[in-house]
Amino acid sequence: MPKPPKQVFVCNQARPPNHPRGSCQGKGGNEILQAFWGQLQARNLWEKFAVTNSGCLGPCDSGPNVLVYPEGIMYGGVTKEDVAAIIDEHLLGDQVVERLKVPESVW
Amino acid sequence: MPKPPKQVFVCNQARPPNHPRGSCQGKGGNEILQAFWGQLQARNLWEKFAVTNSGCLGPCDSGPNVLVYPEGIMYGGVTKEDVAAIIDEHLLGDQVVERLKVPESVW
Numbered sequence: 001m002p003k004p005p006k007q008v009f010v011c012n013q014a015r016p017p018n019h020p021r022g023s024c025q026g027k028g029g030n031e032i033l034q035a036f037w038g039q040l041q042a043r044n045l046w047e048k049f050a051v052t053n054s055g056c057l058g059p060c061d062s063g064p065n066v067l068v069y070p071e072g073i074m075y076g077g078v079t080k081e082d083v084a085a086i087i088d089e090h091l092l093g094d095q096v097v098e099r100l101k102v103p104e105s106v107w
Numbered sequence: 108m109p110k111p112p113k114q115v116f117v118c119n120q121a122r123p124p125n126h127p128r129g130s131c132q133g134k135g136g137n138e139i140l141q142a143f144w145g146q147l148q149a150r151n152l153w154e155k156f157a158v159t160n161s162g163c164l165g166p167c168d169s170g171p172n173v174l175v176y177p178e179g180i181m182y183g184g185v186t187k188e189d190v191a192a193i194i195d196e197h198l199l200g201d202q203v204v205e206r207l208k209v210p211e212s213v214w
Contacts, residue, residue: 001165003179003214009116009161053162054116058108069176072110107110 004050006091008036009067013056024056024063028079032064035083049091059106076102111157113198115143116174120163131163131170135186139171142190156198166213183209 010033011024023029036051057065062076066086073096075086082100089095117140118131130136143158164172169183173193180203182193189207196202 001214003181003211007176007179009159012162050165052116052164055119055160057159058157069114070179072114072177074110107108 006049009054011065012053031080035080074107075100113156116161118172119160138187142187181214182207
């Protein structure tokens with residue numbers, strides 16, 4: 001696997017039901033991850049970016065969280081419906097998806 | 108949590124015993140992760156870098172793998188004894204630890 005131009009980390013941290021911090025997995029992390037992996041494969045985008053599941057990225061309240069490097073852009077409240085926008089606008093088009101970006105106070 | 112200057116992803120992917128690809132967890136991923144988290148806390152380095160566990164980073168043969176962003180530097184064959192060098196030389200000193208860096212053919 002050559003070094004990808006961009007790498008997406010999708011938080012899929014789990015916590016027990018009713019845990020006060022909640023969790024990205026509890027808010028749909030798995031679905032988001034599957035949507036990224038699904039489009040990566042269906043659209044043959046392996047040379048454009050990599051997608052990796054991760055543990056807690058920090059701002060649990062803003063989750064589900066998706067982090068894109070090397071830019072270090074954190075998206076919050078992501079749904080599986082947002083995945084195509086992150087791919088098309090940011091990962092392929094190099095434009096940050098401002099509507100999904102968490103505030104600077106958060107990250 | 109403010110955006111950290113650097114972020115370390117430690118692969119902690121698990122696979123069943125005797126799986127042909129092996130796994131970073133099977134080769135000590137947990138110990139490496141605990142060493143990073145332990146030093147982060149003991150040395151109060153929260154403002155310098157973040158440490159996150161991750162799923163498979165790709166080059167399983169080279170594992171246990173540790174990936175540092177925003178530089179996108181992949182270290183392979185890492186042991187818990189190497190953690191202090193990665194922290195002191197790279198995360199704090201901004202010098203890549205060349206002896207641990209995977210070859211360009213790998214990443």
